[in-house]
Amino acid sequence: MLRALVTLIILLGLSACAGNNRFVLLEEEDGSVGSIVIENEAGSQLVDEPRETTRVGSATTAPSEPKVISEQEIAETWGSTIEASPLKPKTFILYFIVGSNRLTPDSQAQLPAILESIKEYPAAEVSVVGHTDRTGSERRNAQLALDRAETIHDLLIAEGLDAGLVDVDSHGESNPLILTEDEVAEPRNRRVEVTVR
């Protein structure tokens, strides 16, 4: 009897300490599924299925085995949080005619859509980021990518984009669309990405 009472008190104590901390993996907007790893000093837990959830009672208890929760449970706890999520940024990929600073006809045709999409975003910002492939030195590619981005920047301003909304950057060869070995020519990586967010 005494033992039962002690057990009950311990259980009550544990549940009082056990905070309601949950981590839920969601599908990405394109339908793909990534993963998260939840870790503390007591253990670590991989979560890699949509709506799979791990609970963590405290910093000294290991994350629980993941369990799928319902859309409804998600809406109950996170409804207003999900509603406050900003619109997904939109990226336009632009290419030049080889050996020139003129856009290909397909890329040129995207400019009106870029200007149009800005209206969809509250407090819209635009980033214009130049990229190269991995032929040539990293340093030269960083400059080349910046030159490309500045060309597009000027073009967008000429089309009527508000210069105050735009920032220009270069990712050089460090952010390829297609992964390659160093010194490999890859025309698809020689591009400017315009992201409206």
Next chain:
Amino acid sequence: MKSPLEMRRVIPGLMLTSALLLLGGTPTAAQQEQVALVKVIAGEAYALRAEQRAELDVGEAIFAKDIVETADGSVGLTFKDGSRISIGPNSRVQFTQFQFAPAEGQLSFLIEFFRGTMLYVSGVIAKLSPDAVKVKTPVATVAVRGTRFLAEVEGD
């Protein structure tokens, strides 16, 4: 040996670096770096910076090290790398570190989530360097592998 043309590029850079050092600069510069904009507000949300608490509106800038908190409201932010974070009512989060300079190999995003509810959607930092993104909470740390996830933390 650098060509004269290259030297011309290097010298202004050195001068800028010295000027920043003279000003006691880099921490200040880091604090003032804009990392996100407020995109969605429902009810009231606040930013805590330099010991001031300011109510947030759509279009306002969020800086590295800012704490953002809500009582009844919720708020959604879009970061410079396209990451998006929204928090629901009774939430508190700090953007402790945000570095987004892929050409210099500088990528990091450290989020300290103290309490409430949050939705995180990854951006370019997580794509280029998954290990660079961490969400710390009082009970555990979340490592992000390019993804979208929810968190609920009771806090103190």
